[in-house]
Amino acid sequence: EVQLVQSGAEVKEPGESLKISCKGSGYRFTSNWIGWVRQMPGKGLEWMGIIYPGDSDTRYSPSFQGQVTISADRSISTAYLQWSSLKASDTAMYYCARLPSGNYYDYWGQGTLVTVSS
Amino acid sequence: NFMLTQPHSVSESPGKTVTISCTRSSGSIASNYVQWYQQRPGSAPTTVIYEDNQRPSGVPDRFSGSIDNSSNSASLTISGLKTEDEADYYCQSYDSRNRVFGGGTKLTVL
Numbered sequence: 001e002v003q004l005v006q007s008g009a010e011v012k013e014p015g016e017s018l019k020i021s022c023k024g025s026g027y028r029f030t031s032n033w034i035g036w037v038r039q040m041p042g043k044g045l046e047w048m049g050i051i052y053p054g055d056s057d058t059r060y061s062p063s064f065q066g067q068v069t070i071s072a073d074r075s076i077s078t079a080y081l082q083w084s085s086l087k088a089s090d091t092a093m094y095y096c097a098r099l100p101s102g103n104y105y106d107y108w109g110q111g112t113l114v115t116v117s118s
Numbered sequence: 119n120f121m122l123t124q125p126h127s128v129s130e131s132p133g134k135t136v137t138i139s140c141t142r143s144s145g146s147i148a149s150n151y152v153q154w155y156q157q158r159p160g161s162a163p164t165t166v167i168y169e170d171n172q173r174p175s176g177v178p179d180r181f182s183g184s185i186d187n188s189s190n191s192a193s194l195t196i197s198g199l200k201t202e203d204e205a206d207y208y209c210q211s212y213d214s215r216n217r218v219f220g221g222g223t224k225l226t227v228l
Contacts, residue, residue, distance in 0.1 A: 035217070037163075045155070045163065045208050047217040061216065062119075095162055103212040104153040106174065108162045 002026040004034075004096050004109035011115045012086050019082040020112045022096030029077035030054040033099035036070060036081045039111075040092045050099055051079060086116045120144045122209050122220035129226040134199050138223045140209030141191040150211050152192040154183055157222075158205045166207075167194060201227050 007021045022034065035050040049060040053072040060070070069082040079096060094112050097105035121143040130136040140152065154167040165174050167183035170192065180200075185192045192211075196203055204227045209220040 044206075044222040045157075045210075045219045047219060050217070059215075097163075103217065104151060104165075104168055104210060105155070105163075106165050106168065108164060111162050 002098065002107045004098060004107055006094075006096055006109040006112045009113040009115070011117070013118050014088055014116055015085050016116075017082070017084050018086055018114065019080050020094060020114065022079045022081075022109050024077045024079070024098065027098070030074055033102040034072065034079040035097050035099050035105065036068075036079075037095045037097060037105075038064075038092050039095065045095075048081070048094075050102060052102070053077075053079065086114075088116050088118075090114060091116045119216060120211075120213065120218060122211060122218055124207075124209060124220040124223045126221070127224040127226065129228055130199055132199050132201060132227055135195060135197040136199060136225065138194045138196075138207055138209075138225070139189075139191050140193070140220050141189065142211065145213065146187070147185050147190045147192055147211075148187055150213060152183065152185060153210045154181075154192075154194045155208045155210065156205045157208065163208065196225075199227050203227055 003025045005023045030053045033050045036048040038046045047061050048064045049070045051058045051070045072079045096109040098107045123141045151169045155163040156166045157163040166181050171183040180197045182195045206222045208222045
């Protein structure tokens with residue numbers, strides 16, 4: 001059974017750094033893209049970027065390029081989404097999801113709620 | 119970059135059929151597959167249609183997808199509506215550089 005299990009909710013202050021994770025199981029982690037999707041409170045889904053853990057090829061949405069870093073550790077089947085300096089506007093639910101061809105999502109994680117507030 | 123436009127909300131009664139549209143702003147709707155995701159309140163999205171009209175295992179055949187070249191749009195049709203179908207539905211497609219979501223449609227079953 002394919003599963004994507006994300007790390008728990010985070011509460012941070014503006015300016016702090018953060019790295020959240022997404023662990024895949026039940027499939028070959030290195031042969032499928034993993035993507036991150038943002039959902040701000042009461043809003044829709046936004047594509048942030050994707051990574052192919054097999055060779056670490058990473059693509060970013062223009063809206064998120066330079067704002068976040070996506071990475072993966074093949075040895076533990078885990079993908080990451082990282083911020084170096086959080087802003088209040090980063091408050092959102094973040095989902096990871098698998099993309100078998102790199103173009104659309106089939107399995108989704110349960111989501112990680114990130115709250116940034118002073 | 120293209121956009122996908124969905125109606126903000128639709129409503130229908132249990133047992134009826136509803137169709138949600140998704141119109142591509144530029145480029146052909148047929149050039150890249152369209153997917154549909156269901157998001158129930160407080161839950162993560164799940165995939166209900168992929169590659170225009172394919173259902174993942176476990177998704178009932180009450181859900182169907184199609185594309186219409188003449189209107190450059192995709193549609194999600196749900197027949198025999200149940201109260202459990204009440205959710206937000208998002209279409210999604212892509213091009214060589216981007217993966218694009220529609221703005222979402224809130225389906226109310228009343």
